[in-house]
Amino acid sequence: MNELNLEQLKLWRRQFHKMPEIGWSEFVTTATLISTLREMGYQVLSGKKFLKTDNILGRSQKEVDIGLARAASKGITPELMEEMDGLTGCVAVLDTGIAGPTVGMRFDIDCVAVNESQDLSHYPFAQGFSSQNPGYMHACGHDGHMAIGLGVALWIVTHKTALTGRFKLIFQPAEEGVRGAKPIAEGDVLDDIDYFFSAHLGMGCSSGEIMINPLGFLCTTKLDFRFYGAPAHAGINPHGGANALAGACHCVTQLMAIPRHGEGMTRINVGTLLAGEGRNVIPATASLQLEVRGGNQQINSFMTQQALRTGEGIALGFGLRFEHELMGEAVDLYNDEKLINLVTQIAVKEMGLSPQEGLFGGSEDATVLIKRVQEHGGQAIYFVLGSTIKAGHHEACFDFDEISLLYGVKIFTNCIDYLCQEHQ
Ligand SMILES: [Zn+2]
Structure with missing residues (x-):
């Protein structure tokens, strides 16, 4: 021993x-x-x-x-x-x-x-x-x-x-x-x-x-967002696709616009955005890695709910399918x-x-x-x-x-x- x-x-x-x-x-x-x-x-x-x-x-x-x-x-x-x-x-x-x-x-x-x-x-x-x-x-x-x-x-x-x-x-x-x-x-x-x-x-x-x-200690929720659209020829048939990249970009700016919480500290960060398949193809997929934080559980869940609502709303507007996955929490x-x-x-x-x-x-x-x-x-x-x-x-x-x-x-x-x- x-x-x-x-x-x-x-x-x-x-x-x-x-x-x-x-x-x-x-x-x-x-x-x-x-x-x-x-x-x-x-x-x-x-x-x-x-x-x-x-x-x-x-x-x-x-x-x-x-x-x-x-x-x-x-x-x-x-x-x-x-x-x-x-x-x-x-x-x-x-x-x-x-x-x-x-x-x-x-x-x-x-x-x-x-x-x-x-x-x-x-x-x-x-x-x-x-x-x-x-x-x-x-x-x-x-x-x-x-x-x-x-x-x-x-x-x-x-x-x-x-x-x-x-x-x-x-x-x-x-x-x-x-x-x-x-x-x-x-x-x-x-x-x-x-x-x-x-x-x-x-x-x-x-x-x-x-x-x-x-x-x-900050409460936090780590999320992956995924948007699924439809590919199409960018010159001949752009109206036939559903642009996941455009949706994801709008999602990022909307996430940053979630109002601050009056009762305590909040944080939000989108750390990565991966999207698209090729220059002349309407992008059919996009994914974001993001996190929210809050001074307490109530504030953190406010941030999480707002983020999810943003993802769902953007998907609806852009004709995309939206998925999210919980990646971590404290x-x-x-x-x-x-x-x-x-x-x-x-x-x-x-x-x-x-x-x-x-x-x-x-x-x-x-x-x-x-x-x-x-x-x-x-x-x-x-x-x-x-x-x-x-x-x-x-x-x-x-x-x-x-x-x-x-x-x-x-x-x-x-x-x-x-x-x-x-x-x-
Ligand atoms: Zn450590």
Whole structure:
């Protein structure tokens, strides 16, 4: 059994850093997690035993196929491939056999589509652990989240006889684009969780700092719009076609004209527009990738409804068929008081971390898991674990301070220890 120390945490982090995989294609990552957690003595569930497949969002078959081929080339066994069922992520469960709380934790596992820096001033490159999957990089710190998760897992098994209750360590796929939480939340993994912990490294906090109750989480909905028209000769028969490109262009300008909401913050962005087949053909297809955000769920659903109505209206006007697909979603965050106090006691009073207050300013689908836990009567928290970073999240030179891995494990495990003691 490996010993839990900073060196071991770094080894895990660097192993994951070398093999970044984009959301829903994290097969090598998931197989590594399953094997490591089983070796520690966990029951590990993956595939359809872990995710409710009806609720999978934003999964590209092309990326899945590339991920499956990569996993085969890296020697992932047929048994593990079959077990994963073409799906990624897993939950590791350990039951102490003694009555006590069920503690759940979330660690996200996907990377971003960024080409990692190959400059010698970039520490992972200089140290020889930079991405071996060109075009993809752990540029958000999720490699660190997984290392913390394995560290917590190892601490739990080595302290099992002194603990009570059950532990569920959730390794979530596809956090980028807020896609992976919903199929976990809609399954039964979270149903019995009494306390739920989740965190992110960096995000504006430096090493030695912690933001225990980040504010300003935006609710968001990611949508794909598709318009289908009819092709026709652009010179002889333009009136015989139905122009999907023209419809899509009108849709973009109309989406930007959705009125602002008087009761809180709104955002809308159309990130891509793909349309048309050829210069002299009336364009028969067009697709948009867009997102809306809102300061709360009511405002976000106002934005979503307005966007959908715009798409439908444009399609009617241009004689097109309209389809939309939900690609991702996150909600707002309300940390529970008891866990705010507990993390404050441990991280600030006992470990001496400096508490920070501030806005998160983005979206995160741990909120979908948290909401589900709270609906079932559990309590939950999401905090920002400070780590000095070399460049912004999602940038080619992103790197975090590995000492924060140890802080992360300590906060999670000291919280677990407290909750088990409280129950005895
Ligand atoms: Zn992230």
